[in-house]
Amino acid sequence: MGTWDIGPFDNDTAADFGGGLDDAALNEREAMIRSALEIAAAPTDDLDAYYGERAVAAAALLAAQQRDGEPACANYGPSKQLPDLPADLRVLAVSALAQVLSERSELAELWNESADGPQWRQDVTRLRDALDPSVPSQEDVASAGI
Numbered sequence: 001m002g003t004w005d006i007g008p009f010d011n012d013t014a015a016d017f018g019g020g021l022d023d024a025a026l027n028e029r030e031a032m033i034r035s036a037l038e039i040a041a042a043p044t045d046d047l048d049a050y051y052g053e054r055a056v057a058a059a060a061l062l063a064a065q066q067r068d069g070e071p072a073c074a075n076y077g078p079s080k081q082l083p084d085l086p087a088d089l090r091v092l093a094v095s096a097l098a099q100v101l102s103e104r105s106e107l108a109e110l111w112n113e114s115a116d117g118p119q120w121r122q123d124v125t126r127l128r129d130a131l132d133p134s135v136p137s138q139e140d141v142a143s144a145g146i
Contacts, residue, residue, distance in 0.1 A: 042099075060127060
């Protein structure tokens, strides 16, 4: 795993994905993000780490466009403008991240062998929850006294 940290773009595959987005025309970037999420969300016996890393990066870009979204990555993510990504990608991203976190995921298996695995899993889960409109935000929970 060419990985240097737990962030969504802190690995070679995701950094290359960001570079590919920068190289693509603006009108091609949404399709690239959608494709990365579709591949990871598709039912499979085994999800290759390569596709899992791309899905996490794509989901982070989508989350960054949400209200109060955190920037995906200033150093290794795409530096060029992304189009406004459609809301239907949120559901796809939630499915993709569920697969990335599943027992069928090579990426999850690799992180399970790492001391940083629990933090990585927590970060990906937080990303998935931020994109899932059916999961209340931390602010909603706090204000409701739940």
